Structure formats: C-alpha cells, structure tokens
Amino acid sequence: MIATPLQTPASASVSEEVYRAIRGAILDLTLEPGSTISENALARELGASRTPVREAIQRLERDRLLFVFPQRGTVVAPLDLDEFRSAYFVRSSLECAAAAEAARLAGPADVARLRQHVDAHTAALAVADESTFFALNDAFHLEIMTIAGVPSVWSVVQNAKVHLDRVRIAHLTRASTYPLAPIVEEHRQLVAAIAAGTPDEAAAVMHAHIAKVLHRVDLLRDLRPELFEMPRELTAQIRTISGPAAAGRRLHSNDKSQ
Numbered sequence: 001m002i003a004t005p006l007q008t009p010a011s012a013s014v015s016e017e018v019y020r021a022i023r024g025a026i027l028d029l030t031l032e033p034g035s036t037i038s039e040n041a042l043a044r045e046l047g048a049s050r051t052p053v054r055e056a057i058q059r060l061e062r063d064r065l066l067f068v069f070p071q072r073g074t075v076v077a078p079l080d081l082d083e084f085r086s087a088y089f090v091r092s093s094l095e096c097a098a099a100a101e102a103a104r105l106a107g108p109a110d111v112a113r114l115r116q117h118v119d120a121h122t123a124a125l126a127v128a129d130e131s132t133f134f135a136l137n138d139a140f141h142l143e144i145m146t147i148a149g150v151p152s153v154w155s156v157v158q159n160a161k162v163h164l165d166r167v168r169i170a171h172l173t174r175a176s177t178y179p180l181a182p183i184v185e186e187h188r189q190l191v192a193a194i195a196a197g198t199p200d201e202a203a204a205v206m207h208a209h210i211a212k213v214l215h216r217v218d219l220l221r222d223l224r225p226e227l228f229e230m231p232r233e234l235t236a237q238i239r240t241i242s243g244p245a246a247a248g249r250r251l252h253s254n255d256k257s258q
C-alpha cells in the first residue's frame with residue numbers, strides 16, 4: 001500500500017498530491033526498485049482518477065525515478081550510481097558554500113535557532129523516532145541555507161538529494177542499522193563552527209558530514225546489489241530512451257555488483 005486515499009488540502013492540487021504520494025513510496029522503497037507499477041492500480045489505491053496519476057508518472061520519469069516502456073509498462077528506477085554521484089556533487093557544493101556563508105552572517109538569534117534544532121534532534125533520537133528525525137534533519141539544513149541568505153537554493157538541493165535519500169532509506173530498511181547519533185554530533189560541530197564565525201571550518205565540517213553517504217552506498221551495493229539492477233530484458237529499451245552510454249553505464253554497474 002502506498003497511502004490512504006488522498007485528502008487534498010486546499011493549497012495542493014490533486015495532481016501534486018498524487019505526485020508526492022508516489023514519489024514518497026519510491027523514496028521509502030514501498031515501491032521497490034525494478035518493480036513494475038500500474039497506472040490503473042495506483043489510481044485505485046490513491047482514490048484518484050487516471051489523469052493526475054498519468055501526470056505524476058510523467059513528472060517522475062523526468063525526475064529519473066521511473067522508466068516508462070511502451071507496451072511493457074512503468075518500472076521503478078533502480079538505485080542509480082550516476083544519479084547518486086550527481087546528487088552528491090550538487091549537495092556537497094551548495095551546502096558547503098552555504099555553511100561557510102552562514103558562519104560569516106550568523107547572529108546570536110540564528111545560532112540559538114540552530115541549537116534548538118539540535119535539541120529537537122536529540123529528543124527524536126532518544127525515542128527512536130526515525131521519521132521525525134529525518135524531517136528535522138532537513139529542517140536543520142534549510143535553516144543553514146536561510147541564515148546564509150539563500151533559502152530558495154534548498155529546493156535545488158531537495159530535487160537532487162532524492163537519489164541520496166533513496167540510498168539512505170534503503171540502507172536503513174534493507175541492509176543494516178543506519179547510525180543516527182553521529183548525525184547529531186556532526187550537527188553540533190556545525191553549529192559550533194557557525195557560532196565561532198569560522199567559514200572554512202564550517203565548510204569542512206559540512207563536507208565531512210555529507211561525505212558519510214559515500215561509504216553507505218558502497219556498503220549497500222555489497223549487501224543488496226539487486227537494488228541497483230534493472231531487469232536485463234529492459235536494458236535494450238533503456239538504451240532507446242536514454243542512449244547507448246546510459247544503458248552501458250547501468251549494465252556496467254550491474255556487472256560490477258554481481
């Protein structure tokens with residue numbers, strides 16, 4: 001099951017809510033990488049008509065989270081190392097720059113808000129509330145962007161980091177325990193660097209913080225290689241959609257993980 005039938009708030013269109021519901025199910029692996037999904041089945045499950053579901057599928061195909069194959073159906077994209085590397089580059093570049101700028105600009109009230117975020121993280125960790133913990137994690141990073149004066153840049157990071165989040169959630173739910181306590185400690189170190197007004201240190205702490213995911217993806221590939229694999233019978237159609245180089249990269253990734 002993806003979700004209960006949609007209850008659309010006035011501020012969101014049905015199409016947007018359907019998109020978010022399916023995207024969330026891909027992100028948390030409710031819809032498994034490599035699995036085939038049905039437009040009709042999704043419409044029934046979400047209590048929506050086929051039109052917003054079709055629109056959502058088109059958006060998710062552009063996001064590289066779905067592949068649509070004529071006469072074959074729609075397939076959830078496997079975890080993709082190329083998309084992962086691109087997302088890592090975007091996030092590392094933008095967030096390290098934001099951390100440095102926040103260290104230059106932060107005042108006492110800004111530092112106080114960051115410390116409140118860390119306290120909330122600590123509380124969520126104490127009760128093992130992973131869902132709240134990761135929502136707070138996003139809020140903390142958005143706060144740094146806001147202090148740096150570039151809150152709108154967070155939307156760029158969010159669009160890219162879905163491919164990092166898929167790895168994180170897959171590691172958490174399909175491989176082994178994802179240690180959360182170090183995240184809180186790294187956030188404390190970030191706050192300390194920003195409070196001290198040391199841009200280079202803030203950028204270095206942020207870089208080390210984000211780089212932890214590189215180890216996670218290697219470990220996940222070793223433990224669950226099938227999450228990175230597209231069914232072999234579909235690789236020719238990927239070549240048609242994405243070009244020979246893209247298909248070759250995916251085949252190469254599959255060969256390395258077998």
